[in-house]
Amino acid sequence: MKIAIRRGHQRTGQDIGAQALLKEIDVTDSYYKEVIDILKKLGHEVLDVTPPEANRTVGNSLMYGIDKANKWGANLFISCHANKAYNKYEGELGCEVIYYPSSKKGKDYAIKIEKELSKLGFKSRGAKEDKRGLAELRLTNMAAVIIEPFFIEATEDVKLYERIGAKAIAKAIVTGILR
Numbered sequence: 001m002k003i004a005i006r007r008g009h010q011r012t013g014q015d016i017g018a019q020a021l022l023k024e025i026d027v028t029d030s031y032y033k034e035v036i037d038i039l040k041k042l043g044h045e046v047l048d049v050t051p052p053e054a055n056r057t058v059g060n061s062l063m064y065g066i067d068k069a070n071k072w073g074a075n076l077f078i079s080c081h082a083n084k085a086y087n088k089y090e091g092e093l094g095c096e097v098i099y100y101p102s103s104k105k106g107k108d109y110a111i112k113i114e115k116e117l118s119k120l121g122f123k124s125r126g127a128k129e130d131k132r133g134l135a136e137l138r139l140t141n142m143a144a145v146i147i148e149p150f151f152i153e154a155t156e157d158v159k160l161y162e163r164i165g166a167k168a169i170a171k172a173i174v175t176g177i178l179r
C-alpha cells in the first residue's frame with residue numbers, strides 16, 4: 001500500500017498551527033515521524049508530503065502535500081494534527097478522526113484509527129464526517145483522514161500524552177491503518 005503522510009503545520013509562516021499547553025507543531029512533528037518509521041519497517045511504501053519550511057501561507061502549505069500525494073498516486077492520505085477548540089473550549093477531551101463525507105474507505109480508516117487511539121485512554125469522540133470542507137479531504141484523490149489524537153489545551157489529555165509518548169500514538173495509528 002502507498003501511504004502519503006503530511007504533518008499538519010509548519011514552524012514558520014502563516015500555518016503554524018494551534019498553541020495551548022503544548023504547541024500542535026511539536027506534537028505532530030513527534031508522532032508523524034514515528035508513523036513513517038513504523039510503516040517503513042513493516043515494508044509499506046510511504047511518502048512524506050510535508051512541505052519544507054518556506055514561510056508558507058496556509059493554502060500553500062496544504063496544497064503542497066495534496067499535490068504531492070495526488071501525483072504519487074497514494075492509496076491513503078494521512079494528515080497528522082492535534083486538536084484545539086479555541087474560544088469554544090469547555091473541557092473538551094479526547095480523540096477523533098475526520099473523513100470526507102462520501103468516502104466509504106475514508107470512513108472505514110477513520111473508524112479503525114480512532115478506535116485504536118481511544119484504546120490508549122483518550123476519550124472516544126468518534127470518526128467524524130467533515131463538515132468544514134477541509135482541503136486535505138476534499139482535494140485528495142484517495143482515501144484520506146485527518147487525525148486528531150487529543151486536545152492540546154486539555155490538561156488530562158496532555159498528561160496522558162506526556163506519559164505514553166508520541167510513539168504510542170504512532171503505533172495506534174499504524175495498527176488502525178492495517179487492521
Ligand SMILES: [Zn+2]
Pocket residue numbers: 008009017018024080081082
Ligand atoms: Zn492542525
